[in-house]
Amino acid sequence: MAIIELKNIYKKYGDQSDVIEDFNLSIEQGEFVVFLGPSGCGKSTILRMIMGLESITSGELKIKGKLQNNIPAKHRNIAMVFQNYALYPHMSVFNNIAFGLKVRKTPRKEIKEKVTKVADLLNLTPYLKRKPKNLSGGQMQRVALGRAMVRDTDIFLMDEPLSNLDAKLRTTMREELVQLHRNLSATTIFVTHDQMEAMTMGDKIVILDAGKIQQVGSPDEIYHQPENLFVAEFIGAKKMNLLELTKDERGVTYSNQVIKLPVFEADKEADILGVRAEDCRLSLTEGYPFEITFIEKLGSDQYIHGISDGEKVIVREKPEKTFEVGQQIYFTINEEKIHWFNRETGEKVRPKNG
Amino acid sequence: MEKATRSERIILFLILAFIGVFMVFPMIWMFLSSLKTTEEVLGSTMTFLPSDPQWSNFSGALELAPFLRYIWNSFSTATVIVLAQLFLSSLLAYALTQMEFRGRNVLFMIILATYMLPAATTYVPSYIIISRMGLMDSLAGVVVSNIVDVFSLFLLRQGFLKVPGELIEAARADGASEWRILWRIVVPTSKNTLINAALISFIGHFNNYLWPSLITNSEENFLISVGLNRFFNSQGAFGQTFPLIMAATVISILPLIIVYFLLQKYFIGAISSSEGIKG
Ligand SMILES: Nc1ncnc2c1ncn2[C@@H]1O[C@H](COP(=O)(O)OP(=O)(O)OP(=O)(O)O)[C@@H](O)[C@H]1O
Ligand SMILES: [Mg+2]
Numbered sequence: 001m002a003i004i005e006l007k008n009i010y011k012k013y014g015d016q017s018d019v020i021e022d023f024n025l026s027i028e029q030g031e032f033v034v035f036l037g038p039s040g041c042g043k044s045t046i047l048r049m050i051m052g053l054e055s056i057t058s059g060e061l062k063i064k065g066k067l068q069n070n071i072p073a074k075h076r077n078i079a080m081v082f083q084n085y086a087l088y089p090h091m092s093v094f095n096n097i098a099f100g101l102k103v104r105k106t107p108r109k110e111i112k113e114k115v116t117k118v119a120d121l122l123n124l125t126p127y128l129k130r131k132p133k134n135l136s137g138g139q140m141q142r143v144a145l146g147r148a149m150v151r152d153t154d155i156f157l158m159d160e161p162l163s164n165l166d167a168k169l170r171t172t173m174r175e176e177l178v179q180l181h182r183n184l185s186a187t188t189i190f191v192t193h194d195q196m197e198a199m200t201m202g203d204k205i206v207i208l209d210a211g212k213i214q215q216v217g218s219p220d221e222i223y224h225q226p227e228n229l230f231v232a233e234f235i236g237a238k239k240m241n242l243l244e245l246t247k248d249e250r251g252v253t254y255s256n257q258v259i260k261l262p263v264f265e266a267d268k269e270a271d272i273l274g275v276r277a278e279d280c281r282l283s284l285t286e287g288y289p290f291e292i293t294f295i296e297k298l299g300s301d302q303y304i305h306g307i308s309d310g311e312k313v314i315v316r317e318k319p320e321k322t323f324e325v326g327q328q329i330y331f332t333i334n335e336e337k338i339h340w341f342n343r344e345t346g347e348k349v350r351p352k353n354g
Numbered sequence: 355m356e357k358a359t360r361s362e363r364i365i366l367f368l369i370l371a372f373i374g375v376f377m378v379f380p381m382i383w384m385f386l387s388s389l390k391t392t393e394e395v396l397g398s399t400m401t402f403l404p405s406d407p408q409w410s411n412f413s414g415a416l417e418l419a420p421f422l423r424y425i426w427n428s429f430s431t432a433t434v435i436v437l438a439q440l441f442l443s444s445l446l447a448y449a450l451t452q453m454e455f456r457g458r459n460v461l462f463m464i465i466l467a468t469y470m471l472p473a474a475t476t477y478v479p480s481y482i483i484i485s486r487m488g489l490m491d492s493l494a495g496v497v498v499s500n501i502v503d504v505f506s507l508f509l510l511r512q513g514f515l516k517v518p519g520e521l522i523e524a525a526r527a528d529g530a531s532e533w534r535i536l537w538r539i540v541v542p543t544s545k546n547t548l549i550n551a552a553l554i555s556f557i558g559h560f561n562n563y564l565w566p567s568l569i570t571n572s573e574e575n576f577l578i579s580v581g582l583n584r585f586f587n588s589q590g591a592f593g594q595t596f597p598l599i600m601a602a603t604v605i606s607i608l609p610l611i612i613v614y615f616l617l618q619k620y621f622i623g624a625i626s627s628s629e630g631i632k633g
Contacts, residue, residue: 053523073526080527086520090542099538100528147528 001065002026003155003187004050009059011045011211019045020211023059027189027204029154032181035191036198037208038234043191044083046208047157050189052076063155074103079148081158085140087132087147093119094128097146104152118150121180138169149180156188162197174201195235199223207231225339229346232274232339238303240339241280241313243273255288255309262340262351270340270349277303277316279337282323287330290315292323306331388412388600395596411601418598419588421605423574424581429609431496431577432559436552438501440510443551447510448536452522462511469504477568484569491571499569500559506551513547514540549620553613560610578606 004027011020020042027033035043048054050061052073061068068076079100087096094115101111119125122142132140141161148156161177162170178201181188192198198205199219207214207222207230214234215227226232232240245252245259252259254273264270282290282304290313294305297319304315304323308331315331317323340349387395389407415421449455450462480499489495517540525535541548563579570576576584582602614621 048523051523051527053526073523074529074531077529078527080524082520082524084518084520086518086524088521088524088539088543090545099525099530103529103531103534147524151528 001029002062003029003064004189005060005062006046006050007060007062009046009049009061010057011042011049011054012057018057018211020049023211023213025206025213025216027187030185030187032178032188032190032201032203034198034202034205035189035208036195036202036205036234037193037214039193041208042211043193043208044159045211047080047159047189047191051078051080051157077151077153078155078157079151079153081144081148081156081161083159083161083163085132085144085164087140087143089132092129092131093124093135093143093146096132096143097124097150100147100151114150115146118146121149122146137164137166138173141165141169141173145177145180149184154186156186158188158190160191160193163192163194170197177201199235207234209234225348226274227348229272229274229341229343232341236276238277238314238316240274240276241311242341243275243308243311243313244343245271245273247271257288260335264340265350265352268349269342271343272341273333274339274341275333275337277314279334280313280315281332281334282315282317282321283330283332285330287332290329290331292325292327292329295323295325384600385604388597388604390597392595392597408597411597412605415598415602415605418595419581419585419602420573421578421581421602424576424578425606425609427493427576428560428578431493432556432562434497435500435559436555438497439503439506439555440548440552442502443507443510444536444541444548446507447514448532448540450511451514451517452535452540453532465504465507469508473565477565480565481568490569491575493570493575495569496566496575496577499565500562503555506555509547509551509554510544513544513551517543546620546623549617550623553617553620556613557610582606 004025006023006025009020009023010018012018023046035046037043045054049056050063050068052068052071052075056069063076063078088099091099097115097118098111101114106114115128116125119128122145124139124142124146127135127139127143132143135143141164144161148158158177162173165173174197177190190197190201199222202219204216205219205222206216209230215222215231217225222231222235226235226240229242232242243254245254247253250258252261252271259273261270281287288308290306290308292304292306296303296305300319302317302319302321304317306313306315313331323329340351341347342349386402386404388411389404389409390401391404391406391408394401394404446465450458484490484495484499487495487498489498521539521543522535525539530538561579562577563583566577567580567583570580573581573584585602586599
């Protein structure tokens with residue numbers, strides 16, 4: 001059974017237009033779900049509605065089968081890590097972590113035991129007596145996590161908890177969080193606008209744009225089977241190459257060469273060909289014309305940027321090959337790795353049986 | 355601001371020093387006079403320092419009227435009033451800043467509007483209410499008629515507005531009730547605002563004169579301001595007891611001076627917030 005269910009959720013602030021539109025999602029016990037989307041797409045809003053900090057304009061939110069719409073935050077028993085830590089400035093680290101337990105009238109001895117254990121796990125033991133203002137960003141981060149972890153709950157909501165950390169700390173915290181999730185096996189919703197974070201951490205990624213779900217899937221599915229143009233461009237170290245197709249008497253063409261289209265599902269039409277940089281090759285003799293504009297060497301790989309028939313195209317190549325900016329060559333496409341889209345709807349167009 | 359040159363700073367310093375001396379001079383004069391003899395005060399040659407400090411003036415003043423009793427009355431009523439005001443204002447300020455309900459802003463505007471009423475217009479109705487409550491001529495009457503204060507509410511509301519919303523949300527997520535959030539999160543993080551409000555209110559009520567003089571009659575219930583005034587008036591030959599009156603006045607402001615030294619660092623905040631400047 002799903003532990004969190006969102007059905008036809010809408011959210012409006014005042015009389016503005018909808019910030020969240022027809023949001024449907026169900027989350028299973030123990031899942032690590034990542035909400036990924038550009039700034040302002042409504043990630044925090046959804047999280048805050050689940051927590052009970054924001055009213056739900058319409059739709060149903062169920063947790064463990066029970067309708068939550070009108071249940072105040074304090075009775076939902078969910079732990080949340082806030083975007084800016086929100087540590088209580090006048091309390092020591094110990095008391096920050098202990099607050100949620102004190103509120104629930106936990107016996108003093110038990111509080112001590114639990115806080116000590118969590119502090120130990122997060123390497124916070126030396127700082128228990130300090131006030132938040134005397135901690136580094138990473139330490140504050142861990143206190144915010146500790147405050148959530150110490151609670152006796154099986155649902156965690158985390159709103160960009162790693163966004164204020166430097167790159168190195170972020171990577172280690174990422175690993176620690178995944179490890180932690182394995183140990184606690186609690187259901188976690190993790191919000192981020194960093195796709196690396198989403199891809200490395202999530203069991204399930206929910207991609208949002210402008211208050212709407214664009215796609216829900218595993219990191220592999222999201223990367224290899226994008227459902228629409230937004231996801232295709234948003235996910236990946238390099239955005240997917242999108243080639244605009246034209247129609248003439250010979251059929252569908254790109255750069256004056258006929259493209260063989262598969263048979264699509266019921267009367268759908270594809271006019272955009274999508275292909276990732278790693279599914280293209282450069283060639284001196286055959287393919288579509290390609291003029292190199294920029295070479296990006298990454299050690300293990302190199303990305304060759306170029307212009308083909310007026311469109312920007314990126315091709316990944318082995319590092320040994322040498323190219324030069326300005327060179328006029330060709331690129332080829334691995335036909336098995338093509339994604340077809342319809343410009344008008346922005347949706348993927350599926351070939352029949354496959 | 356541009357940096358002042360050295361000579362500009364010296365001039366500025368001299369001006370400020372002059373104003374400073376000018377302002378504290380009456381206090382110093384009061385203190386020195388309290389140590390003089392009547393002849394010295396009234397004599398035709400004015401002396402600055404008392405030739406032979408009359409410390410006995412203090413014990414003399416204390417014998418003429420129960421000043422310690424008055425001070426205690428002022429101190430205790432001001433303390434109870436401040437505590438009650440802060441308690442009630444905190445509750446209301448919390449509701450006005452952290453809870454969402456219809457008419458919230460209208461309510462605040464109405465409350466603020468009552469602040470515009472001149473205090474004198476409230477005296478008659480308040481007098482009637484206090485007397486109906488059977489609290490005339492009692493310290494309880496002084497306290498009860500002052501426990502609600504729009505100004506402290508206003509200050510606390512400003513302070514509470516500055517508490518980051520995420521803190522309150524975090525406490526709600528932690529499972530805390532609104533009551534607990536108010537006392538455990540909002541009040542401690544607004545500590546300075548509360549101390550400022552408390553100081554302003556304490557000084558005001560310690561020195562309060564007109565209203566307490568209207569509702570208290572018996573000597574045992576006089577506040578220091580009222581008692582001091584009766585003392586002036588009862589000493590018919592004013593000149594004769596001038597040093598004693600000065601001694602009594604020194605005694606009466608002593609508690610405020612002690613409070614000032616203990617809480618010095620909060621005073622600037624209190625003064626600037628009482629003048630409506632960002633505190
Ligand atoms: N209290 C509010 N009143 C009015 N509009 C709001 C309010 N809170 C958020 N919004 C609007 O709702 C939309 C979604 O905001 P939200 O905070 O959920 O975005 P987000 O995806 O979390 O962005 P970020 O990555 O920057 O944190 C934004 O357009 C924002 O301006
Ligand atoms: Mg956000």
